[in-house]
Amino acid sequence: MPRGPTLLIIGVLAGLAFPALADSVRPLMAAAIFVLVLGTFLQVDGAAFRRALGRPLVSLLLPALAMLACPLAVGFAARGAGFRPELIVALVLSVCAPPSTGTAAVARMLGFDATVPLAVTLLSMALAPITVPLIAAGFADLALDPLALAARLALLVVGAGALALLLRRQAAAQLARHSRTIDALVVASLLLFAIATMAGVRAQVAAQPATALALAGLAFACNLALQALGAVLTLGPLAERLTTGLILSNRNVGLVWSAMGAAVSPMTALFFAATQFPIYMMPRLIELLVRRERKEKASS
Template identity: 80%
Template sequence: MGRFLARLMPHGPTLLIIGVFAGLAFPALADAVRPLMAATIFVLVLGTFLRVDGGAFRQALRRPLVSLLLPTLAMVACPLLVGLAAQGSGSRAELTIALVLSVCAPPSSGTAAVARMLRLDATIPLAVTLLSMALAPITVPLIAAWFAGLALDPLVLAARLALLVGGAGATALLLRRYASERLVQHSRAIDAAVLAALLLFAISTMAGVRAQIEAQPVAALTCIGLAFACNLGLQVFGALLMPGGLTERLSTGLTLGNRNVGLVWSAMGTAVSPMTVLFFAATQFPIYMTPRLIEMLVRRMRKENSAP
């Protein structure tokens, strides 16, 4: 099974789309997989830690753009700009709140894994994600309270982030110290585990979404369109901002666009309104569909560059 999944890694972006639509087509499957969401996130973070080169990671942290500018943009500038733009456009208050809360979330922990599938630079997404998660307990409650008047408990959010990232990081350090040779030998198995976790996570995020779409089709389409516009807008902003080659630009775009909305969702608990729940679910569509679009773009550009 591991070898089979490892062979599918180059087709990962396509499989993620299949996972999303499988969760929509088979609600019972999405409901059954939903309890595994937390475990899949842990596997994603752990797999990313295990597969990123430590030297390259430390080198990335020495770059002010990666260690200071991008985390600040992701956790402070982007949610403030999106919130102010939504308010200025006269958007409904509920949609403005949902937008701000979704962009307040730190970058998705699976972005580095997706970047590796696309043969992009995975070091920048990992570094920015980890630093952004460290900022989240401070920035998320403050920005959410400013725009939404919500009182999120920063200690609860910090504890959950520490449990996920700290636990995965500690496990990775132990494995690297005592089983480094085996990790190299079983690198394909790690890739397979990450791919399986991404598929399960994609399916689980669709739990209850089909019923919401059927009950509120206009609102659902509005949320999906807005989610795509926000995600793609942030990706373009990140790609234009980042100096360097194509791989670094696209990796930065993915990092700013794809957010770990599930962390904010779970931290808010019953404070989440029905419209916010619907929008949070809608954000999963661009997260899992844009990698396929990027894959097509990268393949075309590489083909043109290799042509005589």
């Protein structure tokens, strides 16, 4: 059976190849995100999570880097490169979103420590109602409702966190016995979400194939640049550097997308969809890099 990272690629390609499948699972996207966050809360060690929150790198630097430095840097770089205003808006809005709720699950899937991405994601979500509207107004002249953003995030995080806390207190032994089942549910949720993100994309690609290809290339370039930035700025083992790269590069664009509503232009919508390809395809490349490093260490 294919491993987790390979399943993500299968999911996103299946959603693109079978539009009816993507459309049918789209209504389940919110439930899939909830299960992702819940499963990650259940799998992460509580003491390790609290220790991670006590580190300035995790509690201050990485959230500020993700929510302020990265979107501003991408925006000014795109302006300097002479990109069209509409494309600059799409780039900035995609990067000002908080890290993806699935990042911690992907990190765990790759054998990395999931506590840091979970902590940074939660702290970034707390910042999002402040930073996202400000950056959207500055670069795109858009007015996003901070209270609506906060409500969406609170419903997701507080709901999943409260349920996880209840389950940990009332059924800790059962959770330990069924850890593999929880892992499988998280992977299934990621797969479902990957398929759902492709709803409507096939028609957009068919209508504008050249534009879609260019935007996909730009999405991969932006994702790789942010992954490289995270790896360069992080000291320590390869796993920690790659984890930071995942945090900075994989963004919850669906949150900004839903907050914008009818204000989303066709170009921005197509770019938002294109950002899903590197999010679900790059973990396979990261897995290969990690395997190679482990083999080199084992042979030395």
